[in-house]
Amino acid sequence: MFQFFTELKVDWMGLRKPFVFISIAILLAGLISAAGRQLTDGGTDAFNLGVDFQGGTVLTVKFREKPTADDVRSALNSVGINESVIQDSTDKPDEKLIKIPIIEGQETAAPAPAPDANAQPQGGTTGGTQVEVGRAKVKSALDTFGKEAAADQTLEQDATAAYKIVGTDSVGPVAGEQLRDAAVIATLLGMIGILLFIAFRYDWTYAAGAVIAVFHDVLVTLAFFTVFQWEINLSVLAAMLTLVGFSVNDSIVIFDRIRENMNLNRTASLYDLTNRSINQTMSRTVVTNGLLFLAVLALVLFGGEVLRTFSLALLVGSIVGTYSTIAIASPIALWWQSKIGRAEMKDVAAEKTSGEKLASASRRSVTRRPVTR
Amino acid sequence: MNSKSLKVRTLIILAVTLAGIYFVFGPRRTPTGADFTWAGIKANLEQNINLGLDLKGGSHLVMRVKTDEYLKTLTENNAQAALTAAQDAKLPVTGSNVVADGSTYSITLNLGPDAQGAAVAEEVKKKVDLINWTEDVSANAVSWSLPSTTQTILKNQAVEQALKIIESRINAFGVKEPTLQRHGAEASAQILLQMPGVEDPERVKNLIGAESNLMLMKIVSPPNPSPVQTYPTREAALQSVGGALPPNRRVLPYAERDARPNADGTQPPPSWVVVEYPAVVDGSELRDAAAVSRTGNEADYQISFSFKPAGAQKFGEWTGRNIGNYMAVVLNDEVKSAAYIRSQIFDQGEISGQFTKATADDLALTLRSGALPAKIEYLEERTVGPSLGADSIAAGLRASLGGLAFIIVFMLFYYRGSGVNAVIALILNMLLTGAAVVMFGATLTLPGIAGFILGIGMAVDANVLVFERIREEIRAGIPVSKAIWMGFDRAFITIVDANVTTIISSLILYLYGSGPIRGFAVTLILALLINLFTAVFVSRTIYGWLLSRNPEPKSLSI
Numbered sequence: 001m002f003q004f005f006t007e008l009k010v011d012w013m014g015l016r017k018p019f020v021f022i023s024i025a026i027l028l029a030g031l032i033s034a035a036g037r038q039l040t041d042g043g044t045d046a047f048n049l050g051v052d053f054q055g056g057t058v059l060t061v062k063f064r065e066k067p068t069a070d071d072v073r074s075a076l077n078s079v080g081i082n083e084s085v086i087q088d089s090t091d092k093p094d095e096k097l098i099k100i101p102i103i104e105g106q107e108t109a110a111p112a113p114a115p116d117a118n119a120q121p122q123g124g125t126t127g128g129t130q131v132e133v134g135r136a137k138v139k140s141a142l143d144t145f146g147k148e149a150a151a152d153q154t155l156e157q158d159a160t161a162a163y164k165i166v167g168t169d170s171v172g173p174v175a176g177e178q179l180r181d182a183a184v185i186a187t188l189l190g191m192i193g194i195l196l197f198i199a200f201r202y203d204w205t206y207a208a209g210a211v212i213a214v215f216h217d218v219l220v221t222l223a224f225f226t227v228f229q230w231e232i233n234l235s236v237l238a239a240m241l242t243l244v245g246f247s248v249n250d251s252i253v254i255f256d257r258i259r260e261n262m263n264l265n266r267t268a269s270l271y272d273l274t275n276r277s278i279n280q281t282m283s284r285t286v287v288t289n290g291l292l293f294l295a296v297l298a299l300v301l302f303g304g305e306v307l308r309t310f311s312l313a314l315l316v317g318s319i320v321g322t323y324s325t326i327a328i329a330s331p332i333a334l335w336w337q338s339k340i341g342r343a344e345m346k347d348v349a350a351e352k353t354s355g356e357k358l359a360s361a362s363r364r365s366v367t368r369r370p371v372t373r
Numbered sequence: 374m375n376s377k378s379l380k381v382r383t384l385i386i387l388a389v390t391l392a393g394i395y396f397v398f399g400p401r402r403t404p405t406g407a408d409f410t411w412a413g414i415k416a417n418l419e420q421n422i423n424l425g426l427d428l429k430g431g432s433h434l435v436m437r438v439k440t441d442e443y444l445k446t447l448t449e450n451n452a453q454a455a456l457t458a459a460q461d462a463k464l465p466v467t468g469s470n471v472v473a474d475g476s477t478y479s480i481t482l483n484l485g486p487d488a489q490g491a492a493v494a495e496e497v498k499k500k501v502d503l504i505n506w507t508e509d510v511s512a513n514a515v516s517w518s519l520p521s522t523t524q525t526i527l528k529n530q531a532v533e534q535a536l537k538i539i540e541s542r543i544n545a546f547g548v549k550e551p552t553l554q555r556h557g558a559e560a561s562a563q564i565l566l567q568m569p570g571v572e573d574p575e576r577v578k579n580l581i582g583a584e585s586n587l588m589l590m591k592i593v594s595p596p597n598p599s600p601v602q603t604y605p606t607r608e609a610a611l612q613s614v615g616g617a618l619p620p621n622r623r624v625l626p627y628a629e630r631d632a633r634p635n636a637d638g639t640q641p642p643p644s645w646v647v648v649e650y651p652a653v654v655d656g657s658e659l660r661d662a663a664a665v666s667r668t669g670n671e672a673d674y675q676i677s678f679s680f681k682p683a684g685a686q687k688f689g690e691w692t693g694r695n696i697g698n699y700m701a702v703v704l705n706d707e708v709k710s711a712a713y714i715r716s717q718i719f720d721q722g723e724i725s726g727q728f729t730k731a732t733a734d735d736l737a738l739t740l741r742s743g744a745l746p747a748k749i750e751y752l753e754e755r756t757v758g759p760s761l762g763a764d765s766i767a768a769g770l771r772a773s774l775g776g777l778a779f780i781i782v783f784m785l786f787y788y789r790g791s792g793v794n795a796v797i798a799l800i801l802n803m804l805l806t807g808a809a810v811v812m813f814g815a816t817l818t819l820p821g822i823a824g825f826i827l828g829i830g831m832a833v834d835a836n837v838l839v840f841e842r843i844r845e846e847i848r849a850g851i852p853v854s855k856a857i858w859m860g861f862d863r864a865f866i867t868i869v870d871a872n873v874t875t876i877i878s879s880l881i882l883y884l885y886g887s888g889p890i891r892g893f894a895v896t897l898i899l900a901l902l903i904n905l906f907t908a909v910f911v912s913r914t915i916y917g918w919l920l921s922r923n924p925e926p927k928s929l930s931i
Contacts, residue, residue, distance in 0.1 A: 135575075
């Protein structure tokens with residue numbers, strides 16, 4: 001048998017102070033980065049929000065002969081777009097991502113009575129919101145490099161064309177706000193659902209521990225996103241929700257073991273039981289999370305541009321989620337129990353506190369469901 | 374586990390597996406020999422799995438119907454009609470006020486001295502439909518306001534009507550398999566349109582949003598042979614009606630599409646005409662409209678239209694009475710052509726001008742489908758070219774297969790014989806999740822693939838939990854046969870708790886999340902439900918089968 005960590009005896013709960021210190025340090029770094037960026041004159045916003053959440057337009061453009069970012073920027077300047085982000089696609093050498101913010105003041109543009117015979121008959125979309133003008137403006141700027149391939153042809157098929165817009169994401173301010181609100185509401189409700197379920201299956205103290213740990217995970221991941229200025233878009237949100245699921249999953253595996261150990265050994269202190277449970281499940285933690293980490297790493301390396309931010313968020317989350325179960329969820333549950341007199345916090349894992357009786361409320365929470373075979 | 378229950382379990386697993394294979398790879402018709410070839414299986418797979426726009430390419434548009442504008446226009450028109458009705462009945466009404474600020478919509482008729490408010494209200498209601506409005510009669514005014522419940526109903530009707538019109542427009546345009554539905558909360562007045570395969574939605578967008586408000590109106594002008602009376606500015610036109618616009622007149626810009634540039638290349642200056650309001654007939658009376666070429670020249674199209682019987686009747690009577698007078702073809706509040714009436718016309722008309730074929734086709738199409746109740750604006754547009762979609766599939770597949778291969782190798786290495794058990798459960802989990810996606814007709818999107826991958830992660834975790842537990846029991850000196858069942862029993866609770874927690878949060882995501890998040894939640898929920906079957910039931914049966922051949926093994930390959 002090839003195994004990891006069969007006989008671990010680590011006093012995890014004794015390490016809670018250094019753990020909390022590490023977490024606070026990361027969160028502070030995130031806070032400083034966010035506040036610093038927000039408050040500095042001319043600085044960026046706290047988070048690099050994608051167009052999904054703040055509105056704007058992103059075009060994925062495939063070029064026959066790729067111009068430099070500066071060329072594209074000056075072409076955009078000439079049509080009145082002064083702020084733009086131009087990136088090379090990391091996995092396709094001939095593609096560029098062009099991101100422009102919300103174009104202000106378009107709502108009031110008066111439709112001039114155009115006597116141009118070939119103009120759209122009063123196009124209906126006069127006035128023009130972000131979604132209507134964003135793509136058209138960038139297209140008019142890009143036309144300085146040559147014409148776009150026809151709508152039904154690829155760049156390869158249309159030999160006279162210089163570029164082709166292969167993807168668009170254009171989100172108006174209203175839709176951006178909607179998506180953002182929906183995301184926040186869904187996440188908070190999801191957490192409440194988790195809280196209620198764990199409270200029902202275990203105990204409020206555990207539910208609080210798990211949910212605070214999840215909050216911690218989301219905040220730490222956000223700290224990474226502000227420090228490194230990775231873009232936050234809808235797929236990052238999906239990744240956050242996934243890591244919430246995994247973090248809770250991890251917490252439950254350990255809580256479950258604590259519950260079982262309590263039942264087997266009613267005289268041991270909760271402090272020791274928690275440590276023992278973490279140690280007993282350590283090999284599962286390492287195998288599962290190791291596999292998750294490696295699978296996510298495969299996504300980061302081979303998943304391509306579209307999945308990149310999603311994979312990065314998961315990568316951070318897979319580490320933080322595992323860490324927080326041991327470093328945050330369990331100590332909080334234990335601390336809370338000690339506050340209400342069911343357990344005792346110790347700073348050194350030594351003195352036996354045998355004979356400590358578990359409160360009756362706690363005994364209710366450890367009732368095992370009958371097992372059928 | 375006795376041998377009978379083992380047999381029943383094996384049968385259930387076999388049946389479920391076969392059903393899964395059929396759902397994913399089988400055709401939805403009587404199978405033929407071709408369905409068993411590699412190409413046939415591939416074709417069926419493509420047929421069965423419903424790919425999202427982000428994977429197969431296409432356009433995704435979210436638009437909003439400007440319902441406030443709709444109610445504003447409705448209020449203004451009713452106010453005008455009410456005033457006209459009262460004045461026609463020679464009642465002493467001094468003027469009208471309109472409030473349309475987004476929450477209050479009301480019409481007030483100001484009464485002169487010794488007017489009878491009730492009589493005015495009575496007279497107005499004969500002519501104008503104000504049934505759903507709240508009436509308020511006071512000493513010097515009569516007012517009607519729209520209750521908020523009615524506002525909601527009317528807004529909703531406007532969105533539904535817009536939805537129908539947009540549907541007929543995109544169908545006429547020939548978009549294949551479009552999805553058109555209400556989007557978000559009802560009050561948000563939003564419509565979602567998805568068009569697979571449409572890579573550049575510019576023309577469709579213009580078509581959907583195009584206004585097609587056609588009116589035929591009488592021009593205030595001396596009759597033919599004098600030329601039609603035009604004015605160089607709006608002010609001059611207003612001057613001709615005494616400075617203030619009477620309610621039964623309109624001043625409209627006149628931009629003849631036929632107008633050639635002047636000799637020096639400048640455009641002729643726009644002019645203005647005064648027309649009688651309301652229109653003789655409007656777009657709602659149209660029966661048909663078509664783009665026709667006048668000269669065969671690509672850039673020289675015009676639109677001919679015909680009326681429904683009622684409209685033709687009205688038009689015929691009116692033209693009969695007005696021979697020699699000038700009539701304006703008004704499109705979207707702009708006079709497109711002005712011509713004198715040579716003879717009585719019943720049901721035919723045309724909008725002349727130098728339209729291109731495409732613009733004439735689109736205009737004819739929007740005329741046929743009727744006018745939108747209000748303007749629409751676009752809130753969100755996403756397009757994915759087919760190549761980008763194919764790249765995403767390839768990248769997603771590559772990453773998942775890479776991850777999966779690694780997991781399989783690791784499980785076989787770390788858990789040896791039992792690893793085979795885990796791999797079978799894992800592959801079955803993937804197959805059945807795919808089958809469930811097909812069965813529920815769910816759409817597979819990129820986030821959906823992510824949900825799928827995470828479902829696999831949870832399936833691996835379930836196996837790891839069981840195996841680690843069995844190992845622990847064996848280490849504690851418990852005989853192998855007993856250790857297996859204890860491992861399953863103890864891990865089972867953990868697996869259920871963990872899966873149910875994630876299912877709960879995914880369900881909430883599904884209910885409250887938007888498009889991409891929902892796709893993620895659906896596949897994850899399906900994978901987790903199936904996980905409870907594969908990781909526990911199937912895996913357990915395999916061990917049962919192993920123990921039935923050797924009830925008391927000395928050791929276990931784990």
